[in-house]
Amino acid sequence: MLIVAGHLEVDSQDRDHYVRECKPVVEQARRAPGCLDFSITADPIEADRVNIYERWESDAKLEAFRGSGPDDGLNGRIRSAHVWKYRISGTESP
Numbered sequence: 782m783l784i785v786a787g788h789l790e791v792d793s794q795d796r797d798h799y800v801r802e803c804k805p806v807v808e809q810a811r812r813a814p815g816c817l818d819f820s821i822t823a824d825p826i827e828a829d830r831v832n833i834y835e836r837w838e839s840d841a842k843l844e845a846f847r848g849s850g851p852d853d854g855l856n857g858r859i860r861s862a863h864v865w866k867y868r869i870s871g872t873e874s875p
Contacts, residue, residue, distance in 0.1 A: 782817070782836065782837070782838060782839075782868075782869040782872070783835075783836070783837045783838075783839070783840065783843055783866055783867065783868060783869065784834070784835065784836050784837075784866070784867040784869055785833065785834075785835035785836075785837070785843070785864060785865070785866050785867075786833060786834050786835070786864065786865065786867065787832075787833050787862070787863045787864030787865050788824065788830050788831060788832050788833060788862075788863055788864070789830070789831040789833060789859050789860075789861070789862050789863075789864070790829050790830060790831075790859070790860045790861045790862075790863075791829055791831055791858055791859060791860060792829065792858070792860070793828035793829040795858060796823055796828060796829055796830070796831060797823055799831060799855065799858055800821060800822065800823045800831060802855060803821040803831075803855065806821065806855070807819055807820065807821055809846075810835070810846055813842070813845070813846040814842055814845070815837055815838040815839060815841070815842020815843070815845070815846075816835070816836075816837060816838075816842065816846065817836040817837060817838060818834065818835065818836040819834070819835050819836075820832075820833075820834045820835075821833055822834075829860070833864050843866075
């Protein structure tokens with residue numbers, strides 16, 4: 782299993798609009814084979830921060846989605862990205 786997590790920085794006055802425009806990306810990802818969870822949310826503290834969380838069954842499923850996901854100019858509005866892929870060997874209840 783893979784987790785992709787981190788945050789993006791966008792213009793603070795554009796952040797909420799950016800997150801709303803990501804709704805089709807989230808919907809498409811959640812329908813994609815191998816997607817276990819997918820979320821793009823506004824940070825409650827930092828006005829220019831967008832939090833990213835994804836959970837995938839495999840690299841192959843993640844890459845298949847990456848090749849098909851919508852963009853609509855969203856990438857050009859990102860000032861910086863701090864997102865990492867984590868390989869998970871097991872899970873358990875907290």
